[in-house]
Amino acid sequence: MKISIGNDHAGPDYKQAIVAFLKEQGHTITNYGIDTVESVDYPDFAHPVAQDITGGKADIGIVICGSAQGVSMTVNKYAQVRGAVCWSKEIAFLARQHNDANVICIPARFTSIPQAIGMVETFINTAFEGGRHDRRVQKIACQ
Numbered sequence: 001m002k003i004s005i006g007n008d009h010a011g012p013d014y015k016q017a018i019v020a021f022l023k024e025q026g027h028t029i030t031n032y033g034i035d036t037v038e039s040v041d042y043p044d045f046a047h048p049v050a051q052d053i054t055g056g057k058a059d060i061g062i063v064i065c066g067s068a069q070g071v072s073m074t075v076n077k078y079a080q081v082r083g084a085v086c087w088s089k090e091i092a093f094l095a096r097q098h099n100d101a102n103v104i105c106i107p108a109r110f111t112s113i114p115q116a117i118g119m120v121e122t123f124i125n126t127a128f129e130g131g132r133h134d135r136r137v138q139k140i141a142c143q
Contacts, residue, residue: 001124004058006045006071007033010108011064017113018062018120027124030058046074053102054080060124061103064116068107075103079141087111092119096126100137 003022007015015033022029032048034040042065052058053075061081063071068085075083083103084095087110095101104123106116128134 001060002028002030002058003060003062003124004030004049004052005033005062005064006031006049007064007108008042008045008066008071009034009037009039010066011106012036014064014106014108014113014116015062018064018117021117021120022124033064042070043074046071049103050075050078050081050083054078059102062106062120063103064106064108066107066109068105068110072105075105082137082140086119086123088115089118089122092123093126096123097129098133100128100133 005015012035019029030052032045046063049061049063053061063075065071072083072085075081081103082099082101083105084101085105086092086095087107092104
């Protein structure tokens with residue numbers, strides 16, 4: 001699977017752990033995040049992930065900031081992106097299964113690294129259920 005990841009200063013440790021996990025699983029990773037805790041602007045790292053989704057360069061996106069709200073708002077500006085703020089494996093599962101989310105938004109200040117890896121694992125291994133959910137997902141985008 002092709003996965004794009006981006007993070008701001010709240011998530012370099014999370015990104016590094018998640019990337020290591022995903023590479024062990026054989027996934028191809030495009031990294032737009034930073035590796036330091038120096039303050040940066042989260043949209044600069046979320047936009048490229050969303051653009052990879054809309055351009056077909058990535059199957060799944062992962063974005064990380066302190067609350068996940070800012071990166072979620074940024075990626076969800078793209079009509080083909082459905083970014084879901086997740087704080088548990090159960091939420092990640094439902095975001096994929098019911099909402100066909102294609103970007104997981106991780107709140108680094110409210111989850112641990114092991115939780116984040118577990119959510120990513122659940123997210124990438126859960127299929128969209130379709131059916132009644134497909135009709136609803138088709139109504140999300142404004143364009």
